[in-house]
Amino acid sequence: KTKGFIFDLDGVIVDTAKYHYLAWKALAKSIGIDFTVHQNEQLKGISRESSLNKILEWGNKTLPKDKFMELMKEKNNQYLSYITTMDENEILPGVTQILDYISQRKHPIALGSASKNSKIILQKVNLLDWFDAIVDGNNVTKAKPDPEVFLKAAKAINTPANQCIVFEDSVAGIQAANVANMISIGIGDSTILNEADFVFKDFTEIHVDFLERLIKTKKE
Numbered sequence: 001k002t003k004g005f006i007f008d009l010d011g012v013i014v015d016t017a018k019y020h021y022l023a024w025k026a027l028a029k030s031i032g033i034d035f036t037v038h039q040n041e042q043l044k045g046i047s048r049e050s051s052l053n054k055i056l057e058w059g060n061k062t063l064p065k066d067k068f069m070e071l072m073k074e075k076n077n078q079y080l081s082y083i084t085t086m087d088e089n090e091i092l093p094g095v096t097q098i099l100d101y102i103s104q105r106k107h108p109i110a111l112g113s114a115s116k117n118s119k120i121i122l123q124k125v126n127l128l129d130w131f132d133a134i135v136d137g138n139n140v141t142k143a144k145p146d147p148e149v150f151l152k153a154a155k156a157i158n159t160p161a162n163q164c165i166v167f168e169d170s171v172a173g174i175q176a177a178n179v180a181n182m183i184s185i186g187i188g189d190s191t192i193l194n195e196a197d198f199v200f201k202d203f204t205e206i207h208v209d210f211l212e213r214l215i216k217t218k219k220e
């Protein structure tokens with residue numbers, strides 16, 4: 001059976017993790033909460049709602065529902081203002097090459113992202129056509145580390161979970177892939193992503209011989 005490849009979006013395909021960080025940082029500040037770069041690692045990969053819940057927890061704050069909704073909207077507007085000018089230049093190094101390698105070998109490719117903005121972003125950077133399926137924040141109810149998003153992505157590309165390979169930059173996403181019994185590949189810092197099966201600084205570090213071995217690897 002052929003392998004399926006599932007890509008996270010923010011921080012894996014495009015460098016939007018920095019925009020999420022800036023937007024959350026400013027929003028938190030506006031309600032008197034500060035958080036560190038280290039805490040920000042816990043916001044990566046999780047939904048907008050879960051992110052705001054975590055920030056409020058860190059600041060020991062609770063909010064009425066309408067205020068909560070308003071702040072989520074505010075954060076997203078700020079984020080959207082950052083991404084309006086995005087283009088191909090914000091595709092992370094090696095991404096286009098690996099998509100090309102995988103699709104030339106006829107392996108299906110899915111997106112598995114928590115973001116509700118994934119389609120706009122893929123369109124902006126002109127990568128939408130590479131994907132056989134898009135599963136994102138609009139299709140799931142449970143945030144990573146719940147495996148729902150990856151299991152749905154696997155289903156969408158007709159590939160059993162243990163034949164899927166996931167690329168992720170977040171701790172929550174690596175955990176989700178592991179729970180789903182998929183091969184987890186961290187993109188980023190190996191000390192942060194130490195639960196992943198493999199970690200690479202970026203896609204330029206992933207060579208063809210590794211991919212070839214990976215395609216033959218079976219996860220029990």
Ligand code: G6P
Nearest residue numbers: 010020044045048114115116117
């Ligand atoms: C990704 C990012 C998170 C972001 C989440 C929701 O997983 O890593 O930082 O909060 O998506 O994104 P959205 O674009 O829907 O606010």
Ligand code: MG
Nearest residue numbers: 008010011169
């Ligand atoms: Mg990510």
